[in-house]
Amino acid sequence: xxxxxxxxxxxxxxxxxxxxxxxxxxxxxxxxxxxxxxxxxxxxxxxxxxxxxxxxxxxxxxxxxxxxxxxxxxxxxxxxxxxxxxxxxxxxxxxxxxxxxxxxxxxxxxxxxxxxxxxxxxxxxxxxxxxxxxxxxxxxxxxxxxxxxxxxxxxxxxxxxxxxxxxxxxxxxxxxxxxxxxxxxxxxxxxxxxxxxxxxxxxxxxxxxxxxxxxxxxxxxxxxxxxxxxxxxxxxxxxxxxxxxxxxxxxxxxxxxxxxxxx
Amino acid sequence: xxxxxxxxxxxxxxxxxxxxxxxxxxxxxxxxxxxxxxxxxxxxxxxxxxxxxxxxxxxxxxxxxxxxxxxxxxxxxxxxxxxxxxxxxxxxxxxxxxxxxxxxxxxxxxxxxxxxxxxxxxxxxxxxxxxxxxxxxxxxxxxxxxxxxxxxxxxxxxxxxxxxxxxxxxxxxxxxxxxxxxxxxxxxxxxxxxxxxxxxxxxxxxxxxxxxxxxxxxxxxxxxxxxxxxxxxxxxxxxxxxxxxxxxxxxxxxxxxxxxxxxxxxxxxxxxxxxxxxxxxxxxxxxxxxxxxxxxxxxxxxxxxxxxxxxxxxxxxxxxxxxxxxxxxxxxxxxxxxxxxxxxxxxxxxxxxxxxxxxxxxxxxxxxxxxxxxxxxxxxxxxxxxx
Numbered sequence: 001x002x003x004x005x006x007x008x009x010x011x012x013x014x015x016x017x018x019x020x021x022x023x024x025x026x027x028x029x030x031x032x033x034x035x036x037x038x039x040x041x042x043x044x045x046x047x048x049x050x051x052x053x054x055x056x057x058x059x060x061x062x063x064x065x066x067x068x069x070x071x072x073x074x075x076x077x078x079x080x081x082x083x084x085x086x087x088x089x090x091x092x093x094x095x096x097x098x099x100x101x102x103x104x105x106x107x108x109x110x111x112x113x114x115x116x117x118x119x120x121x122x123x124x125x126x127x128x129x130x131x132x133x134x135x136x137x138x139x140x141x142x143x144x145x146x147x148x149x150x151x152x153x154x155x156x157x158x159x160x161x162x163x164x165x166x167x168x169x170x171x172x173x174x175x176x177x178x179x180x181x182x183x184x185x186x187x188x189x190x191x192x193x194x195x196x197x198x199x200x201x202x203x204x205x206x207x208x209x210x211x212x213x214x215x216x217x218x219x220x221x222x223x224x225x226x227x228x229x230x231x232x233x234x235x236x237x238x239x240x241x242x243x244x245x246x247x248x249x250x251x252x253x254x255x256x257x258x259x260x261x262x263x
Numbered sequence: 264x265x266x267x268x269x270x271x272x273x274x275x276x277x278x279x280x281x282x283x284x285x286x287x288x289x290x291x292x293x294x295x296x297x298x299x300x301x302x303x304x305x306x307x308x309x310x311x312x313x314x315x316x317x318x319x320x321x322x323x324x325x326x327x328x329x330x331x332x333x334x335x336x337x338x339x340x341x342x343x344x345x346x347x348x349x350x351x352x353x354x355x356x357x358x359x360x361x362x363x364x365x366x367x368x369x370x371x372x373x374x375x376x377x378x379x380x381x382x383x384x385x386x387x388x389x390x391x392x393x394x395x396x397x398x399x400x401x402x403x404x405x406x407x408x409x410x411x412x413x414x415x416x417x418x419x420x421x422x423x424x425x426x427x428x429x430x431x432x433x434x435x436x437x438x439x440x441x442x443x444x445x446x447x448x449x450x451x452x453x454x455x456x457x458x459x460x461x462x463x464x465x466x467x468x469x470x471x472x473x474x475x476x477x478x479x480x481x482x483x484x485x486x487x488x489x490x491x492x493x494x495x496x497x498x499x500x501x502x503x504x505x506x507x508x509x510x511x512x513x514x515x516x517x518x519x520x521x522x523x524x525x526x527x528x529x530x531x532x533x534x535x536x537x538x539x540x541x542x543x544x545x546x547x548x549x550x551x552x553x554x555x556x557x558x559x560x561x562x563x564x565x566x567x568x569x570x571x572x573x574x575x576x577x578x579x580x581x582x583x584x585x586x587x588x589x590x591x592x593x594x595x596x597x598x599x600x601x602x603x604x605x606x607x608x609x610x611x612x613x614x615x616x617x618x619x620x621x622x623x624x625x626x627x628x629x630x631x632x633x634x635x636x637x638x639x640x641x642x643x644x645x646x647x648x649x650x
Contacts, residue, residue, distance in 0.1 A: 070270075071270050071274070074270060075277075190281060191277075192312050196271055196274045196275060197271070
């Protein structure tokens with residue numbers, strides 16, 4: 001069984017994000033990058049499925065990202081993935097979800113697959129679109145926000161649980177399928193020391209856009225980020241004081257209506 | 264700290280850090296509070312490869328060096344120094360000595376279980392009358408046929424009651440103070456082996472420190488490390504690595520204390536001012552951070568020399584001396600930044616303060632490190648400067 005896990009390089013959850021002067025992105029200085037947290041669940045689910053389905057199964061990591069993403073791909077290999085495809089091209093600086101999906105679709109078609117796991121969204125831009133666009137481009141079903149995954153005995157269908165308002169939804173899908181992973185699906189393993197040593201010998205197939213057969217760009221971006229803006233600074237706290245509580249409430253309501261304009 | 268690490272080294276550091284924060288930190292709180300030895304942690308550390316860092320692959324280890332061990336020890340010690348010392352002794356003393364001086368039979372017998380973390384290691388030198396003065400040890404080992412018969416006692420043995428393999432140093436020759444010492448791997452099931460007093464300590468409460476009593480304890484001659492009389496050489500060679508491990512412990516504790524100090528002083532306000540905005544706090548932070556990084560660099564240097572197979576007794580002693588003194592200075596200042604609450608168990612700094620103290624005591628006191636360093640300096644001088 002050929003299992004793919006999609007991976008994105010994102011700033012560390014603990015990193016303090018500052019917007020650059022031009023408003024075109026974040027300040028890179030001092031930022032540590034990690035594997036997108038939800039993609040870790042995808043890698044882990046891929047590895048678990050491989051362990052269940054036996055030695056003939058493989059897990060391939062697919063990443064569209066800058067040169068620096070190599071270290072994170074290597075971490076996924078150290079967790080136990082078999083090999084990786086890394087699409088890395090100068091023309092792919094900050095691709096929109098459509099472009100990312102188009103590039104991934106090409107790479108994935110070359111690879112072939114039975115099942116694709118990915119994160120339900122990237123924790124940096126929170127777009128959550130790539131898996132759906134990809135499903136469309138590959139013409140396969142998608143199940144999003146999975147909290148449990150089980151392959152049927154015949155390995156042709158799978159049951160996926162997804163969390164919905166007030167309960168769980170159980171979905172049955174045919175294979176091939178793309179499943180986007182939610183927190184709680186599994187507990188991702190650490191890259192062990194033996195894993196880290198083994199990962200050095202595993203193959204990362206580097207591809208440029210030309211390698212994938214794109215003449216120039218992989219299609220036009222469907223969305224453009226005009227400007228990045230920091231969230232407005234909180235203006236502090238106003239204490240409403242009065243002798244009588246009733247007067248304080250009156251004043252509070254007035255402030256909410258006239259100053260904050262929220263009621 | 265900015266330091267050029269390779270991709271593998273960064274990954275090893277990250278695994279150790281993530282494990283320490285996610286798995287060890289929650290366990291460490293209760294274990295230290297109640298004085299529980301966190302057995303399960305060592306199996307998990309073993310699965311990740313941290314209990315056989317320098318053990319070759321054919322014995323189930325990962326065949327990495329002291330430097331990688333140091334990177335991992337820093338992270339573990341920043342969260343739980345008790346776990347850190349158990350892991351350090353296990354890797355840099357027990358595993359290393361068996362690997363370096365054990366026969367093939369002994370290596371295949373012990374190393375796979377040690378590297379997986381199923382079995383823990385200990386190292387027994389100290390006796391009640393032989394602390395810094397190691398060669399005053401009296402535990403006797405008398406050869407009888409294919410066995411040695413051990414009589415006497417060792418004290419202050421970290422992990423002694425939990426270990427499956429204990430490197431025990433004993434006197435095989437009453438005549439020569441240093442050449443009369445030999446090293447053995449002793450298993451706790453041996454006849455005549457028992458655990459004596461269990462120490463109640465100021466810190467490191469999630470690690471155990473015990474007395475081991477030998478009463479006609481029979482140890483197979485196969486378990487002799489190296490040859491008879493090599494004990495002192497083995498003890499000192501092991502301690503070079505052990506001291507680098509304790510230096511890493513000092514760095515880990517100091518870094519954690521610095522982080523706690525900065526965290527607290529950013530939040531705490533007095534006189535309507537965050538205390539981090541007082542110059543007295545700023546000066547402290549600068550000195551603490553500089554000392555921590557200097558200690559780390561000395562530790563890294565010693566580890567790299569050891570990995571290169573170069574003599575590093577002086578450098579290991581310097582790293583251990585400076586890192587342990589730094590740890591104690593930094594926990595002191597970080598507690599001061601906390602004020603009164605730092606003296607309560609509510610805050611991590613209280614445990615760090617207690618745990619730091621021992622780094623200046625075990626694997627050679629600071630005074631012994633100074634003896635080692637000054638002797639090396641004088642020797643170098645006499646060798647290189649003409650009269």
